[in-house]
Every structure is written in structure tokens, then in C-alpha cells.
Amino acid sequence: MSIAAQRTAKVEAEEEEEEEEEEQRGSILSRSMHPPCAAPFISRERPLRAFLIPYFLCVLVGGVPMFFLEVAIGQFMSEGGIAVWNICPLLQGITLSPRAMKLSIDSVTGHSEDSQSAPAGIGFATVIIVGLLNIYYNVILAWAFHYLFASLASVTSVLPWATCDNDWNTQDCVRSIRDGNTTNSTTFTNGTSNATTDPTTEYWERKVLHLSSGVDDVGQIRWDLALCLLLAWIVVYFCIWKGIKSSGKVMYFTATSPYLLMFALLIRGVTLPGSVEGIRFYLIPDWEKLQDAQVWVDAGTQIFFSYSISLGTLIALGSYNKWDHNCFRDCVIFAGLNSGTSFLSGFVIFSVLGFMAHEQGVSVADVAESGPGLAFIAYPKAVAQMPFAPAWSILFFIMIILLGLDSQFVGVEGFITAIVDVFPRQMRRGYRREVFIAVVCLCSFFVGLPMVTEGGIYVFLLFDYYAGSRIILLVAFFECFAVAYIYGATRFHDNLTMMLGYKVFPIVKFAWWIITPLFTLGMFALCIYSYSELTYNRDYIYPRWAIAIGWTLACSSVFMIPFTALFKILREDGTLAERIRKLIRPRLKQHQLRPEDDIRDLFKDNTNDLQSAQEFKVIPSDMDEYQRGLLLKEQKVNGVDI
Numbered sequence: 327m328s329i330a331a332q333r334t335a336k337v338e339a340e341e342e343e344e345e346e347e348e349e350q351r352g353s354i355l356s357r358s359m360h361p362p363c364a365a366p367f368i369s370r371e372r373p374l375r376a377f378l379i380p381y382f383l384c385v386l387v388g389g390v391p392m393f394f395l396e397v398a399i400g401q402f403m404s405e406g407g408i409a410v411w412n413i414c415p416l417l418q419g420i421t422l423s424p425r426a427m428k429l430s431i432d433s434v435t436g437h438s439e440d441s442q443s444a445p446a447g448i449g450f451a452t453v454i455i456v457g458l459l460n461i462y463y464n465v466i467l468a469w470a471f472h473y474l475f476a477s478l479a480s481v482t483s484v485l486p487w488a489t490c491d492n493d494w495n496t497q498d499c500v501r502s503i504r505d506g507n508t509t510n511s512t513t514f515t516n517g518t519s520n521a522t523t524d525p526t527t528e529y530w531e532r533k534v535l536h537l538s539s540g541v542d543d544v545g546q547i548r549w550d551l552a553l554c555l556l557l558a559w560i561v562v563y564f565c566i567w568k569g570i571k572s573s574g575k576v577m578y579f580t581a582t583s584p585y586l587l588m589f590a591l592l593i594r595g596v597t598l599p600g601s602v603e604g605i606r607f608y609l610i611p612d613w614e615k616l617q618d619a620q621v622w623v624d625a626g627t628q629i630f631f632s633y634s635i636s637l638g639t640l641i642a643l644g645s646y647n648k649w650d651h652n653c654f655r656d657c658v659i660f661a662g663l664n665s666g667t668s669f670l671s672g673f674v675i676f677s678v679l680g681f682m683a684h685e686q687g688v689s690v691a692d693v694a695e696s697g698p699g700l701a702f703i704a705y706p707k708a709v710a711q712m713p714f715a716p717a718w719s720i721l722f723f724i725m726i727i728l729l730g731l732d733s734q735f736v737g738v739e740g741f742i743t744a745i746v747d748v749f750p751r752q753m754r755r756g757y758r759r760e761v762f763i764a765v766v767c768l769c770s771f772f773v774g775l776p777m778v779t780e781g782g783i784y785v786f787l788l789f790d791y792y793a794g795s796r797i798i799l800l801v802a803f804f805e806c807f808a809v810a811y812i813y814g815a816t817r818f819h820d821n822l823t824m825m826l827g828y829k830v831f832p833i834v835k836f837a838w839w840i841i842t843p844l845f846t847l848g849m850f851a852l853c854i855y856s857y858s859e860l861t862y863n864r865d866y867i868y869p870r871w872a873i874a875i876g877w878t879l880a881c882s883s884v885f886m887i888p889f890t891a892l893f894k895i896l897r898e899d900g901t902l903a904e905r906i907r908k909l910i911r912p913r914l915k916q917h918q919l920r921p922e923d924d925i926r927d928l929f930k931d932n933t934n935d936l937q938s939a940q941e942f943k944v945i946p947s948d949m950d951e952y953q954r955g956l957l958l959k960e961q962k963v964n965g966v967d968i
Contacts, residue, residue: 378669379611380625385665388845389629391837392802393640394657395809400644401653402821402918406747407456407638407740408449410645414808416891416909417448448808450890451801452638453744454883458793459637460737461770462786464562465777467730468555469702470723472534475554477719485719487529488710494532498523501685522686526707534702538781541788541872545780552778556771558734563767565735566742567760584667587725588674591705594712595677604680607690608672619856626849627795632664636798636805639740645747649917654822654830678708701726742766784862784872791860792876796853797884803846804887810838812910820920 403410411417476486486492490499500522531537538545595601615621634640647653676690682704683690709719742763746753753759777786809818819835860868860876868876891909898905 378609379616380622381628382665384622384625384629384845384849385661387837387841388626388802388849389633389635389665390657390661391834391842392630392635392806392846393633393661394654394834395806395838395842396635396640397644397647397653397657398822398825399809399818400641401647401649401651402818402825404645404649405641406645407452407641407744409744409747410641411449411808412913414812414910415913416812416894416906417804417808417887448801448804448887449638449744450886451804451883452636452641453741454886455794455798455801456637456639456737456741457770458789458879458883460734460741461774462777462789462794463730463734463737464558464770465555465774465782465786466701467558467727467734468551468778469534470726470730471554471557472551473702473706474720474723474727477716477723481716481720483716485706485710485715486533487526487706488715490525490528492525492529492533495525495528496523496532499525499528501525524682524686524707526703526710529706530702535783536780537783538779540866541781541784541868543781544776544785547775548778548780548782551782552775555774555778558731559767559771561731562734562738563763565731566739567763584725584729585670587722588667588670590718591674591708591722592670592677595674595681595708598677598681598684598708598711600680600682600684601677602680603683604676604678604690605673607680608676619852623796623849623852623856626799626845627853630798630802631795632668633661634736636801637737637740638744639736642740642743643736645743649825650827652826654826674708675704678704681711682707738763738766784866784868787860787862788868788872788876789879793879793883796850797880799846799850799853800884801887803843803850806838806843806846810843813912815839817920821918824920 399413400406400410403413405412480486488501489495490501501524534551536545536548596605630636644653679690683692705722706719709715709722712718742759745762746759753762776782777789779785809815815835815838818838819830819832822830859873862868894909895902895905898908900908
């Protein structure tokens, strides 16, 4: 076989491998739609409580438009969370320099010089956010593994959080206080006490967390949780190192099992005494609360987090879709599933909270601390009330783990994709991608170790409150501004028509123009207006140095946007206006151009980028078969070679 034939065969093999990868990755969006639905009730500061009106308004004006924007831009550019911002190089940060663009052409014709790239803007901001999110989200899986193992150990006995006669229980622990005096037993007696706790809360704080006095008292590493955290990262690694083919059947199971278990928990919850009060608290709005800015802030951040907006994961998932995939349909279905599941979960949660309030003789608003503890207090308490409680507990925490793993898989895959797409030549050789994923998982494990110490919950909440919540609203504003005002909402709307084969509703374009930017910016302003420093359990106030660390985490992502924009302006040639004009010009491929667009208009100020439009379109006749195959791959348009 000749050298040229061998090279041609190599190109065909690479194409087959790439198509197989796209086929696997193209199914990620549909298979990963459900997992984020679990996130609001596991890791957010507040669940869907009595603010359904602001919640669904935020879905319409912010959640759905931004979700569709990120998926669509990923599908249009076919790039990860960093390289996708070639659509607006000023805010992308990894855009190729004129020298690097020419070198990419030179590499096709036989040159082997390395290209250089700059730091990232919006792309880097989202990568930092999702990187921090992946670190602390996996701690939730560690807690879930701990509860699962405790349930397995109690399969022939009583769940450890169902009684008050364990070593970690205090004298204030009671199972019920409505008709009895406070004792350290599991029986009902007469009278009540002002200082009481239930066994589920004590198991969470005294057994699982070994809760210390504050963030300045980190204490020792909880090695049982550390091993659970290591197990979680090992499972995540083997879920993503070779794609999702091997775990496809499991993902189909996790898409249906949550609904079956939720309905079972709901049926049990509504039969508990006091559940009606909890559901009434959930459904009946407090109209005075609508005047509270914090309610709207909670609703807005809830939507953006549960929809995984401004994390780069949606862009990564969209980039794996085929060019003509109907992503608009997927986005509408996802919005319905996400918000519908959240609405259903609210009934499950508040029926149990009503029961807990009935037991303790307090209001529903005061019955449990919001945040991650809610999933490990309210849900376990509901499971403990069922017949064959250990079996139900095992199934419930398996469901939580599977949902969490799917969500974590999407987050880590989004992070990996963003980096790999920036360095494809270096990362897509041999086993380099697998090694890189292992390094990322190992580093994330070590960074997460402080969250499984005795003061780990304080560190966890610090990450959650500052690194992964309100700041995503500001990043979303920059994303929407870049597409709607710099690239052009009308132009992108036309690009969607090219991709989907039909015109998307014009209201979507106007949402990107006016409604969504005003919503995200206004919501962020409300966050600043209603800001209050982080507390735990309503009484512990974080020290100033911890708050400073929190703000550093928040600013580490969003400051990358103006910093790298300024850096790119300074490194360009020409006047200030010429530099900005170069940096706001998108860098597209030929099939991404509208009929009225001209390839020469895209590069006319960068004479070093391409020597001519002909060099981009025409294949030299003296190019050998291997080089020709590489260029054909680059210029392939919907399966038709130019």
C-alpha cells in the first residue's frame, strides 16, 4: 500500500472515530435532561417553597430563553464552553491570533509550528464556575453514599436516624413531642420541652457531619466521608472516560425511576398527619412576600441553577448535536420536565415538612433548615415512616446517587470538553484525554477534602453561596449581550433557521434583545440590594475572612470577562476602534454563513488570517491525499464536500 493510500485510510479511520464520538455525544442532551431536575432540592439554598408565581415568571423570561440560547450556540458553533465564543472573540478569550489562524492553514499544507492562544473571557468564566461546582457537588454524592451504606447495614433492623437510642443522640432527642415530656427514648410521653431535636436532624449533624463550632474550627477529616467522596469521583471517572455507551441503560433507568419513587413518597407523605398544612404552605402564596426582593432572587437563582445556565455544560452538550438537530424542541421538553419535576418534588417535600412541623408543634417555615440538609433530613424522615423502611431507604438513596452521578457527569464532561476543544491536537492523541480526566478528578477530590471535615459543611456552603449561585446571573447577561448586540440577534435567528429548517418564534429573538438581558441584569441588581452575609442554621454568622474568601471565589470567574477583553485589546494592532472592530468580528466556517454574508468581510481587517477567500475554499491540485482529506474534513458542509 502506498504512503498516500495509508494516509487516506488514516483519515477515514479518524472520520469514523469522530462520527462514532459524535453519535455518542449527540445523545447526551436527551439522556442528561432529567438529572438537573434533582439539583434544586439537593444543593440549592432554598427549594421551591411558596413562591410559585415568581418561579414560573422567571422560567418564562429568563430560564427558557437562556437555556435555548446556550444549547443553540453550542450546536451552531460545534465547540465547547470556551471555543464557542469565536462568535464574539472579544469576550471569548481563546480566539486564535492572526498568526495562529495562518498556522492552522499551514498545518494542513505540511507545516508543524504550534499555535498560541490567549486566556478566556466568558468561556473561562463559565469553566471556572462549573469547575468549582463539580468540586462541591460531588460532596453531596459522598453524603448520599454514606446514607446508602447506613441503610444497607440496617436492612434487618431499624434505620439509625429513626431512633434516639444511639451513641450520637443527645438528651434533647425525641421522636415525637406532641403528647409527651422530652426524654431520650423513642416512646411518646406527655408534655413538651422548648429545646428538642428529632433523631433525623441529630443523625445528620452529629453522626454524618460531626458538626464543629464554625468554619474556623475545621477539625479532623471524616474518613468515612472521605472514602465516600473518593468512591464518588472514581464512579464519575469511569462514567465519562470512555463516553456513555456502557452506561446508557443505567441512564434510561435513572430517567424513569425518580418519578416512580417520587409518587411512592408522595402517596406516603400525604397520608401523614400535618401534611395538609405543609402542602397549603407550599401552594398558597403569601402576597406580601412578593414585595420582598429576596423571594425573586431565590426564584431567579433557582431557575438558573436547575437549568444549568452559565455553567458551560449546555453549550458543551449542544455542541455534540448534529447541525440540523431540533434543539428548540428539546429545550421546550426539558423546560417542561424540569419545572414539572420541581413542582412535583415540592409536594413530596412539603407534605413531609408539614408532618415534621406537626410533630414538633411549630410552623412549617421553622421546621427544617433549608439547603443541602433538607435532602438529608426531610426525605430520610419520610422514608423512615414507611413499612420496610430500610428497603425504601436503599432505593431512595440509589435514586439520589444515580441522579447525582448523571448531573455530575454532565458538569465534568462540560469542563473537560471546554479544555479539550481548545487543545484538540494535544488532548485527542492516544490516552491523553483519559489521563487528563483522571488528573481533573484527582485534583477535584483533594480540593473537596476540606468539605468532609468536621467543619466541612461551612466550607461547602461557602462554595455554594458565592461560587455557584448569584454570579451566574451576571455571566448570563454577558452571554446574552454578546449574542444579541455584538453578533446580532437577527443574524443568530437567521442562523437558527439555517440549522433547524424553520423559523423559530420571533418572540425568542425579542427576548434575547430586551427581556432576558433586562431580567438577568435586574435580578443581579436585586441580588446586590438584598444581599445578606452567609449564615448557617440561622444563628451561625461567618467571620469576615471567610466572607472575603467567598467573594474571591465569586470574583475569580466573572472578573475574567473584562480582564481578558482588556488583555486582547492591548495585544492587538491598530487604533482602539480598529482593535475593537477586529475583536467583535466572528470567526465562522463557511457553512455557518448566511447567503448575504461574505467570507472576505469576516477577515478583511486581518490580512494575515487568510491570504484570500480562495485559499479557504479551493483545494490545491498538488495536495496529496492525506492533506486533501484533512482539508475536506474541515470544509465539510452537512455531509457535502466543497
